[in-house]
Amino acid sequence: MRDRSRAYSRLRERLLSAEPLCRYCRSTGLIRGATVLDHIVALALGGTDDPANLAPTCTDCNDAKSTAEKRFLAKGYDLADVTRDPHLADWLARAEAIMSPPV
Numbered sequence: 001m002r003d004r005s006r007a008y009s010r011l012r013e014r015l016l017s018a019e020p021l022c023r024y025c026r027s028t029g030l031i032r033g034a035t036v037l038d039h040i041v042a043l044a045l046g047g048t049d050d051p052a053n054l055a056p057t058c059t060d061c062n063d064a065k066s067t068a069e070k071r072f073l074a075k076g077y078d079l080a081d082v083t084r085d086p087h088l089a090d091w092l093a094r095a096e097a098i099m100s101p102p103v
Helices: 006-018 023-027 059-074 079-084 086-097
Strands: 036-039 054-057
Touching (some): 006 036, 036 059
């Protein structure tokens, strides 16, 4: 379930303001505005709303990564198995490739 609290909204605005470009696009040399926060480790895989687990992204990257995560979970994998899915492992590597300091 997504957090719609006022505190999360403030965190979202703060992170998007501090890192206004999509982290995943930047890792591949593209420049696109970030409009949403992505959970680097999905909530369904045990991720949290901690700022270190949130990446400002464009909707295209967020949607593509979500699709990869759904396929990963459908295979019965969990976070410990992430390296078994090269596509999802690539998303995680891209998130870490360009890390901004936590706000």
